Amino acid sequence: MSFDAAQLDSKDLEISLCRWRWRSSDRMPYLSHTRYELPLLLEGRKKLARMSDAYPPMKFEGEDRFDHWVAKGVLHREEVNEPFDKPVQTSHGQIYLGHRTVYYTPKGEEWRIPASRLIWDASGKSGGWNEHFERLEGMLFGYEDWQNDWWIKRGITGGGFGGLSCCCTMTAAGLTWIEAAGFRALPPIDRPTLTIRMHDWENEADQYAAMFGDPDSVAVGRFNMLGRDFMNFWKSQCGGPWELPAGSIAEFNRFLRGSVEIVARRDGAV
Template structure:
């Protein structure tokens, strides 16, 4: 493994948020995995979150000179967590405080109007319920049968229902049926739904604008997995004439999952295709994603010319062009 950055967090169980963090770099993550006794075969990329006990924290501080001291906060209930810093995907890269894991203090300050949890952990629910009992929050619970389309992906066979828990500030109860209606609209998620959801949660307009623009730039739009394929000069001209609203139907294409954090892989796709002049980035409806994946969740997927018109009928937004280069 190469050098990597990690984050230690002190999580306050009363206010259900991180109250202290420290970022540090290690030359070989395997040495850190040895300290926390993580199975490197189960998590070779160190992608998981790990609960750190006092002896492990002491070893990390000594080995990597972190100086992380949550005990100095003198808070009654704290857990320490370790995660790998993710370039380009972390909510810490956003220029405002994302509500995730800060729902409770932001609601108590009145800055967040609504919180929604699906199959919430008992500890999280207990933390919010305390404020329901004190009369500050309103709570509603919805139980829905597990959709048939999701049953094959459920780990626990006894998990037959989806449990949604909503909390609002008193006086903001109207947001719950509005959010519930939004999620039951029955169509694919898009920028308009994303904007409405952000407004119901309590984000400011400029924050929603930034988020949508960022998602469009990084992964080709809101909702779903981003896909990409190479196109030659004729295919690029075809897309230009189509107003970038469709993929070219001139020849078969090979579709890959697009990773916005790994330029080397996407650049390699261009290098492997001698006729390629650009990489097309697009998103598909959930219906088409399921049909496309069909037992192959990693790709690539070979799409013949006859299938491309159907793919085009399920595009969620315009096709973006990345890594444009001169014709070979």
């Protein structure tokens, strides 16, 4: 593939190239709006764009290109500036005075801006962001239902708003119990502790094989939990694996997000 910048007839041209490395399970089956906001807004496929960052500067990269279409009456723009109580200085000496958000919509879609702000306000008053708020925001942005379905499933199973992705082994009796419970909770155990590990997305096959080193284990279950809830169960918040006392499993189950997924079975396990 070749590219001739001269064909663009521009004397002041900036070209940025980046390469994203995705796991095969992460490859999106649709075009993400990120970094394509302006052309998708103009095309009508995107209904809302939100640019948000600390200030100064009072401008995001490429803002003039968006405002060009605002001046032409094609896009609607709103800006919200929220000053900090006092300036914040980073370890590099940068001083920030507040948080700035700029919204853009096609003309006629202005209602999406207060709707977006309402969703964020509601999430802050109801325990934090979750998959339901994520879906509503995706709908406001203009993503299709099947695209939101894929994104939310990925978020729930892969961390992010779905929480930490963890895993543990279970015995044949535990597997039978969890199936009978509809995969809604981790099973009780007949040993002192249950070993919990962070799921290793990059080396999951090796991780499962190592976990099957316990001869009584017949399956590996993966589940999600918000980080703040997860860390409340441990005196040490770093490292892992963690040993969950058998008597704490019922309480631990109260904080699971979504169902427990059986991601690996020992040969012969049903």
